Amino acid sequence: MIPKHVAIIMDGNGRWAKARGRPRVFGHIRGSSRIKSIVEGASDLGIRALTLYAFSTENWTRPDTELTVLWKLLKKYLIKEVKNLEANNVRLKVIGEIDKLAPELQTLVKSSEACLAKNTGLFLTFCVSYGSQREIVDATKRIVNDVISGKLMATEINEALFENYLWTDFLGDLAKVDLLIRTSGEQRISNYLLWQAAYAEFLFMDVLWPDFSKENLSQAVNDFSKRQRRFGGI
Numbered sequence: 237m238i239p240k241h242v243a244i245i246m247d248g249n250g251r252w253a254k255a256r257g258r259p260r261v262f263g264h265i266r267g268s269s270r271i272k273s274i275v276e277g278a279s280d281l282g283i284r285a286l287t288l289y290a291f292s293t294e295n296w297t298r299p300d301t302e303l304t305v306l307w308k309l310l311k312k313y314l315i316k317e318v319k320n321l322e323a324n325n326v327r328l329k330v331i332g333e334i335d336k337l338a339p340e341l342q343t344l345v346k347s348s349e350a351c352l353a354k355n356t357g358l359f360l361t362f363c364v365s366y367g368s369q370r371e372i373v374d375a376t377k378r379i380v381n382d383v384i385s386g387k388l389m390a391t392e393i394n395e396a397l398f399e400n401y402l403w404t405d406f407l408g409d410l411a412k413v414d415l416l417i418r419t420s421g422e423q424r425i426s427n428y429l430l431w432q433a434a435y436a437e438f439l440f441m442d443v444l445w446p447d448f449s450k451e452n453l454s455q456a457v458n459d460f461s462k463r464q465r466r467f468g469g470i
């Protein structure tokens with residue numbers, strides 16, 4: 237079985253650069269250049285949704301010099317890749333606290349999403365200033381508001397309804413993560429898709445993100461296909 241939804245924690249850029257005696261941002265530059273081929277690889281493998289962790293709510297604590305480069309790289313990616321994504325029938329979404337980004341970048345995000353909205357292929361989602369706890373709190377606030385305004389009754393709240401308020405709502409049934417990959421060897425979830433990954437298969441790979449290749453992705457999919465998922469059954 238091919239995983240329908242693959243989520244990746246793209247980790248290890250800093251260590252990749254350090255191993256080469258270069259500044260951390262060198263790793264981010266190389267790391268961002270890997271995304272194109274991984275998106276192609278995901279489409280080729282028949283994956284329906286690919287969700288990439290690009291920047292967490294906790295990453296704001298990094299030095300300004302590093303943040304500036306990360307925002308430049310996101311901007312560059314969008315400007316450079318939208319045409320390609322269009323040619324590959326990819327739908328694009330950026331989820332997270334988009335309102336914290338520079339206004340110009342927010343506009344670029346919105347126009348890139350709009351450009352690709354009618355496509356019918358892979359759902360490519362970037363998580364930017366994303367934190368799963370923030371997402372869940374945000375959903376809760378909006379549910380409470382809807383109850384207060386009489387749009388919703390408290391008795392109607394269940395898991396399915398809750399999912400409609402998460403930032404991944406646009407993915408519908410695909411929002412549930414099948415395979416969660418973290419590169420760089422770290423074995424933690426770092427506030428990523430806590431709800432959506434409730435029954436995900438986890439794969440921690442000893443490759444740093446700037447070295448991650450299409451072959452690594454196929455390897456991960458192959459590993460997934462051998463897993464036995466029970467969802468609590470027998």
Ligand code: IPE
Pocket residue numbers: 246247248249250251252290291292295306420
């Ligand atoms: C992942 O690489 C990219 C972001 C978190 C933005 P890191 O920058 O975390 O690289 P390491 O983990 O320090 O090697």
Ligand code: IPE
Pocket residue numbers: 245246247248289290291292295422424426
């Ligand atoms: C998680 O990586 C966030 C992204 C890959 C964007 P971090 O490097 O920020 O996570 P920790 O600090 O190792 O948990």
Ligand code: MG
Pocket residue numbers: 247248249
């Ligand atoms: Mg890291």
